[in-house]
Amino acid sequence: MIGAAIIGAELAFWIVLVLALVCRYLLRRRRLSTIGLLCLPVIDLCLLSFVVVDLVHGAAPQPSHAFAASYLGFTVAFGHSITRWADERFAHRFAGGPKPVRPAKGSAAYVRQLWIEWLRVVLAVGLSALILFGLATVVCRQPVPHSLEQAASSPLWGQMVLLGMVTVIWFLAGPAFARVTTSTTASR
Template sequence: MVIGFIIGCEIAFWIVLAAGLVLRYPLRRPWAGAVVLAAVPVVDLVLLVACAADLRGGATAGSRHALAALYLGFSLAFGHSMVRWADVRFAHRFAGGPKPQKPTDKRAHEWRLFGLAAIAWALTCAFLGAGIWWIGDPARTAALKAGAGQVSVVLVIWFVVGPLLTSNTSGRKQSTSKTKRR
């Protein structure tokens, strides 16, 4: 049931996002589009209620519940920037808005994304911790505890392949270009 809700919520996120942007730009109904876009977090609330109901019904917390916490954490942390990303592209395509710009400073962009990932990590761990506390039975929450460790590993990997690697490559490119000028 929970996996179905995760998949359904992901699909619903994109449907609600697309509906809001279609109302806002091609149909020229900005107020209606804003109302629909404001409903995007309701999708996350549906998943949260579904997981809580499943656990309250006596289910042992499994990897599916940890995945739901991860989905919620990342959706809350990255949701606004994903809506903004799509909004800029719709505005350009349907309303004569400016062309979307690529990040000019790759290092700053990677640090910004890592910051959002750190927020997602914190939210995910908070959801997992709340589930552990709410259920109150270590035998039924082992998967949630393991999920916190797994998402922590993901954050470390993100740091290494994101800001750390980008900072090192940017530094090499700058020193190489300085050497070529001499």
């Protein structure tokens, strides 16, 4: 059931986002568009409420509960940038806006973008960990584990360990080894 709620939340996010952009650029209803964009966080709150209600009513914590908490953290951290990304492309396609520009690989802007993205991951993981901690300790009344083995036995605590690994891998695959190359510096 939680899996369906996560899929529903993701679909609702994109449907509301597209409808808000249609209102803004095609229908020229900026206020209605703003209301639609303000509804995006409400979708996340509904998903969190659904997870809490499910756990309060006695459902055993499942990986889907943990994934929902992670989903919430990542949508809060990346929601604004995803909305901006979609807005730029929609404005270009339907309202004569400028073509979205991607920084050249190896440029200072590209390296900066990698660091900003990774910092969003850190924020997403921090928010997810807070939600998971609240679900585990307050809602499910699970004790804090004292070892990785204990953490792995609970989907909620185990997800925190997994999120830590995702953060490290994202860092190593992204900004850790990114450097400004001389060819992009010389072409400026």
